[in-house]
Amino acid sequence: MEESGGRMIRSSSPGLTDRRLWSALMTGPHDTAERVLRLEEEVQKLRREVAEREGLIAIAEAELTQRRRRMDDLFCELERQSQALDALLNSRSWKLTSPLRLAVKAARKFRFFFGPAHRLNEARAPAVPRAADAGESLEQALQNVLARMGGMRYVHRVSDSVNADKLDVKAVAIYYQDFSATSGQSAWSSVAAAAPQYAGQYQPHLPGELGFYNVSAPGVLARQGALARQYGIYGFCFWGMGPAVSQLISNPGIDIKFCVLLPDELDSSLLETVARISRDPRYLRIDGKPVLIVCDEASSLGVKDFKLPGFYLVAARSHSGKHPDPSQVDAVLDFPFVPSIRLEAASEYAPHDVHFRGRIYTYSSLVEACTRREPDFVEFKTVMPGWDDEPRNPGAGCSLAAATPELYAEWLRDACRRTILRRPEERLVFINAWNGWMDGAHLEPDLKFGYAYLHATANVLRYFHRDEDTQKLVGNINAGFKRASDAAIILHCHYEDLLAPIFDEYISQTRDADVFVTVRTDISRAAVEELRLRRRNIRILCNENRGRDVRPFLFALREVRALGYEIACKIHTKKTPNWNHGPGSLWRRNLLEPLLGSSESIARARAIFQREPDVGLLVPAGSITDLSIPHIHVLNVYWLDRLLARMGRADLIGCYAIDFPAGSMYWFRVAALAGLDDVVLKDDAFEPELGQVDGALAHAVERLVALYAQERGYGMKEVSFHRNPR
Incomplete structure (x- = not known):
């Protein structure tokens, strides 16, 4: 049949079978063709049944997640009630009223002699809501929650790419070198052992495609560089001098720009090393000068003791109370270090453990604190996909609750829009971090979100393609x-x-x-x-x-x-x-x-x-x-x-x-x-x-x-x- 009208009518030619195979089958016995048709109909039926069951499973999983969260809330409430009960039992008034409680206990033994009164008392007990009502309420709440999730789950790697060289804004990701041959095993163990301390906390962060890697291993940095470039990252900013920098210098085929951030006090030998690697054609430059970033504590000493005329000098301002002097450097890097920023605590998140010593903020509160007025000097913006240093400080970590790829994308977009107003040579925006697994801040794919943060990064950067x-x-x-x-x-x-x-x-x-x-x-x-x-x-x-x-x-x-x-x-x-x-x-x-x-x-x-x-x-x-x-x-x-x-x-x-x-x-x-x-x-x-x-x-x-x-x-x-x- 060439075409069909109405919902239940189907074409007589097979929908899912290759046409050449179908033609070959039709030349055979008639019963073979009929058997193929029946099998195809059965396959379609089974696929529909699987799809429906998958939908039911998704709904059940969402309901289970809601109930687990409710259980977490009840557990927190139980902890608070237990603390109140302990305080009551140890109070002076409880001890003074002990004789009265003994008298009441004795009186209760005679309660069941008064049957009518007892039945009346039972009749006044509050009615339990019907299961159907509870189910309808749960279903409606579940639909609202799922709808507002916007289908945001694990995001797979895509085949398309963003050409960072064609972007008016260049994104540079901070690259940490914690996961080397000497320290990598203990660092990854800390990452995997992190446990959630409050309901809704995302821990542990477990790596996806790249696995528990060693930055010193051959091929690791090449894979990371290729992945970063695919999603529009222009370069890496290496935190300190380490094995990843050595890997990059020794592999000229890795196609990614780079610079270094020196978190420690400057000395002449360190600067000589930086000067040597800055001759690499991939080193990031502004106005022909290699970019060198120093932390705020080191910058004052560095500027005072070393003139550094050949570098484009950037001082990282970490919100720790010490502010670099903009007149002594070429630019300032606004580098929010969450533990040192004064934010309002998120009181809606209650820790499971009464001995928890950490701090809980919301991701949106950090974004608000960092999107203030533009200063009258060059300041490079830094955005973060999240922060949770529970692996570094078990039971005492500082975390940003309710971080999502959507909120991160909004922050990155705002930073890019501010950056585009500067002259082209200084249109850099930094992302902390590419692989900050110890701090829950990473663009690298994980088992929960997959490539969601990389996907969000690429699609924000597309706006600035020219x-x-x-x-x-x-x-x-x-x-x-x-x-x-x-x-x-x-x-x-x-x-x-x-x-x-x-x-x-x-x-x-x-x-x-x-x-x-x-x-x-x-x-x-x-x-x-x-x-x-x-x-x-x-x-x-x-x-x-x-x-x-x-x-x-x-x-x-x-x-x-x-x-x-x-x-x-x-x-x-x-x-x-x-x-x-x-x-x-x-x-x-x-x-x-x-x-x-x-x-x-x-x-x-x-x-x-x-x-x-x-x-x-x-x-x-x-x-x-x-x-x-x-x-x-x-x-x-x-x-x-x-x-x-x-x-x-x-x-x-x-x-x-x-x-x-x-x-x-x-x-x-x-x-x-x-x-x-x-x-x-x-x-x-x-x-x-x-x-x-x-x-x-x-x-x-x-x-x-x-x-x-x-x-x-x-x-x-x-x-x-x-x-x-x-």
């Missing part, structure tokens, strides 16, 4: 664009490595459509050249990396509507895997193939829209999904509820009886989605890109596209435009 040559090339391509059809293909390109495959296999064979490509602002020149090579008449729309493929699509929708296009096809470079649909590459193929799998795809889509004027969306066969399934909507209720109210469909809040095309690829009648951009972009509340797998505004919009078309009088229909339709 490549004038590439921008000029995009402008020249767009200047030559002319509308030549009533149909458009809108491709969102996030993964540049998929441009050529998608064009070669799908778009290049469809000549009767104009092509719009939405891209990140930091798209490479090579990718732009690739687009021009494969399509001369093409329009490239650059957007900030926010809102996944949905936000760029809304801006493209405005443009195709203004240019008078009648129909369009929305596709994107999908790599995300899915329980129902398999690996990202397989899911991408099973979405693209039904939409653009034939040279006649555009003609067939146009024919359906002309023949059936009430159809607004043509979606891939098998993609229609029921939003009312709990695990499909539970992470999205926050934005779903707000968008439904804005669309005038508040009656659907809670039940979510809506069908939508999973995967966010479809043909659409432009009139069916006209105005959707205005509804969603009214506030433009799309979150920063932090690797969210679900629960963001983009995911909610994706689930309401078909409903929006329905409200305008248009339905949705499944199609399958394969090359060899049956």
Whole structure:
């Protein structure tokens, strides 16, 4: 069947089986083909069951986490009550009233002789809430918590990268050398042994991909440097002279800039060593001078005893009460050392142990303390992904509670916006730290967040990408664009490595459509050249990396509507895997193939829209999904509820009886989605890109596209435009 209408109708050609294999099977016995169909249906059924069970497991795990937190709170309350009881039992008044308590105890022996009075007393006991009420309250609270999490969980490593050399702001990460051959084992043991001291504290921090490494081991620094460069880090600032510096100097192939911060008192031999390594072409320079950072205690001595005319001298101000004299140095590094900063204690976090001697602050309080007015001298900003030195000080650590990749990204963005106002040579922002595992401050991936902090770093730095040559090339391509059809293909390109495959296999064979490509602002020149090579008449729309493929699509929708296009096809470079649909590459193929799998795809889509004027969306066969399934909507209720109210469909809040095309690829009648951009972009509340797998505004919009078309009088229909339709 070429296309199908209605939610339960499926294409007669196999959705998940390779077409060549299917063709071979069809030439065999008829019963073999039927058996394959039955097996495929069974596999689909099992996948749906697994997906539903995974959703239930996720809900159960979230409920378990809530109950564990409640247990922690009850434990703290028990500790407080025990302390109060101990104080009472040891008090003088307790001892003086001992005879009275003996009399009361004797009187209680006669209580059960007074049956009616006893039953009356029991009847007055407060009623226990019904289990159903408690369950409903818990479910609602759970949905709210999950929704506000924004799908923020473990973030995997991505394949795309940020070119630090093209950024107007250069990010330099502090690199600690605690984990060497001599001290590494004891340091990692302390990191792994750290225990949470209060409810919600994230301990221990355990490393992910890089493992419990030794900075002296061959290859470690090369892997770290490659990872840092992939995510936009311009260089490392080594804390002191150590084995990592030696590794870098002896390996000229490690592509990363560097400088050093000397935390100790300066002496002539140390400065001679720094002068020697600063001749390395990778050493960080400002105005042609190698950057040398000294701590505030050392800077006064250093400036007084050593003139240091050949260095760009930076004094690190650690908020310890000692302030370097800006007139004696070229710049100051604002380096917040949490234990020495005066912050308001976070009273909402109660330690488990009454003997806890540490301090608990909130991450947001540190951010507020560090985002003050700009001084009248050059001051490099330092941001931190977190702080918790429990491994260094067991039971007496200083920690920042409630640190998240989102808050870190906001702080980094603010620091970059301040930094961009300085002259280009001094646009440095520091991050403490790359690998501060002993202090709970690290960009390196861990087992809880994965690459979330690196992901947040890269996507903040993308805002400050500038490549004038590439921008000029995009402008020249767009200047030559002319509308030549009533149909458009809108491709969102996030993964540049998929441009050529998608064009070669799908778009290049469809000549009767104009092509719009939405891209990140930091798209490479090579990718732009690739687009021009494969399509001369093409329009490239650059957007900030926010809102996944949905936000760029809304801006493209405005443009195709203004240019008078009648129909369009929305596709994107999908790599995300899915329980129902398999690996990202397989899911991408099973979405693209039904939409653009034939040279006649555009003609067939146009024919359906002309023949059936009430159809607004043509979606891939098998993609229609029921939003009312709990695990499909539970992470999205926050934005779903707000968008439904804005669309005038508040009656659907809670039940979510809506069908939508999973995967966010479809043909659409432009009139069916006209105005959707205005509804969603009214506030433009799309979150920063932090690797969210679900629960963001983009995911909610994706689930309401078909409903929006329905409200305008248009339905949705499944199609399958394969090359060899049956």
